[in-house]
Amino acid sequence: MNKKFKVVLCGCGGISSAWLESAKKIDEIQIEALVDINKSRAEQVREKFNLPSEVSDDFTSTIKKMKPDIVFDCTVPSAHPEITITALKNGCHVLGEKPMAENMKSARKMLETADKAGKIYAVIQNRRYMNNIFAYRKSIHSGKIGELTTLNADFYIGAHFGGFRDEMLHVLLIDMAIHSFDQARYISNADPISVYCHEWNPKGSWYKHGASAIAIFEMTNGVVFSYRGSWCAEGMNTSWECSWRAIGTKGSILWDGADKINGQVVINNEGFVREKEDFSITVENELPYHHHEGVIREFIESIKTGKRPMTDCHDNIKSLSMVHAAVKSAVTGKKVKIDTIL
Numbered sequence: 001m002n003k004k005f006k007v008v009l010c011g012c013g014g015i016s017s018a019w020l021e022s023a024k025k026i027d028e029i030q031i032e033a034l035v036d037i038n039k040s041r042a043e044q045v046r047e048k049f050n051l052p053s054e055v056s057d058d059f060t061s062t063i064k065k066m067k068p069d070i071v072f073d074c075t076v077p078s079a080h081p082e083i084t085i086t087a088l089k090n091g092c093h094v095l096g097e098k099p100m101a102e103n104m105k106s107a108r109k110m111l112e113t114a115d116k117a118g119k120i121y122a123v124i125q126n127r128r129y130m131n132n133i134f135a136y137r138k139s140i141h142s143g144k145i146g147e148l149t150t151l152n153a154d155f156y157i158g159a160h161f162g163g164f165r166d167e168m169l170h171v172l173l174i175d176m177a178i179h180s181f182d183q184a185r186y187i188s189n190a191d192p193i194s195v196y197c198h199e200w201n202p203k204g205s206w207y208k209h210g211a212s213a214i215a216i217f218e219m220t221n222g223v224v225f226s227y228r229g230s231w232c233a234e235g236m237n238t239s240w241e242c243s244w245r246a247i248g249t250k251g252s253i254l255w256d257g258a259d260k261i262n263g264q265v266v267i268n269n270e271g272f273v274r275e276k277e278d279f280s281i282t283v284e285n286e287l288p289y290h291h292h293e294g295v296i297r298e299f300i301e302s303i304k305t306g307k308r309p310m311t312d313c314h315d316n317i318k319s320l321s322m323v324h325a326a327v328k329s330a331v332t333g334k335k336v337k338i339d340t341i342l
Helices: 016-023 039-048 059-066 077-089 104-117 131-140 163-167 171-188 291-305 313-332
Strands: 005-010 029-035 054-056 070-073 093-096 121-123 148-156 192-200 212-219 224-230 243-248 251-255 261-266 276-281
Touching: 005 016, 005 059, 016 029, 016 039, 016 291, 029 039, 029 059, 039 054, 054 059, 059 077, 070 077, 077 093, 077 104, 093 291, 104 121, 104 313, 121 291, 121 313, 131 171, 131 243, 131 251, 131 261, 131 276, 148 171, 163 171, 171 192, 171 212, 171 224, 171 243, 171 313, 192 313, 212 313
Parallel strands: 005 029, 005 070, 029 054, 070 093, 093 121, 148 224
Antiparallel strands: 148 243, 192 212, 212 224, 243 251, 251 261, 261 276
16 A cells, blocks of 8 residues: 655745646645635635645644655745745645746755755756657757757746736746746757846737846757747737747757657758658657646656656756846846856
8 A cells, every 4th residue: 555645835825726636636646735825715626626734834833743655845935945844844745836946045945955955846847847848858858950059949828817916026936937938948958058048028019027037048959049038929829838849960859848849850962951851759658647737746756766867856946046146137137157156
């Protein structure tokens, strides 16, 4: 019989539903308590998912009382350091929402606390757990287009959230681009070296700050990654997973962020524009579990085996460094080296 892991979920806003929809499919998880500063919101979530969980508006007292194995941190970004560090110090493993923190100092402290406590802290970068990104990454590194030199991502969504995001500084870079930057690291098998970023808030934006940005990253292995994004782009929206172009020494592969992956490779060495051959990639169902469920299941397995999950804080802090280096570049107008951030 599998061990039941006692879980306290903190933060019962809209994103918690995605976590709980996946958690209910995993027999090893028992949601012992739901915590939110607005207790009635926790009660609504308990009712929605028909959970026998306790509800509370006091996180610290709840984990001291319940002594859970795991904390799911679904709070707003500004609360992540306090929730994560408190949980780790009280003997809990933590799986948290992105981004790790709103600044690198807090993120480093969270990582150091996890190491000192001997606990696993990972981030729910659910976009790594998709059959389409797996197929795209595999096709890039198959050798078909030669050696990867350039990776481009476009993200254009007109997203009307309301709430904290409307007031948030660097809202696109801090709250959303972490997904795209983490995807870029995963797709390219490369880590960031430096970045130049321009951020602005377009006319007509319903956000107060920084709803659009363009960033150029130098990566290891000679790869250049460029990102163009906006959260106030109405019409012709991309997918939430971005629209991607990978350029290699022998050809290119496009991915629309959904299930369309196609490319071209050069087939001879003559002519002003060389002759090319089209190809497409069929997305196979190669991953056993997807999105949030994939992250949560790997996290549970990591606790049982001691093997760090793919989105462990030691890896994810590299994606976060891309965010905060881009923010620093946008503020200063200068190119920023990643090692000055990490």
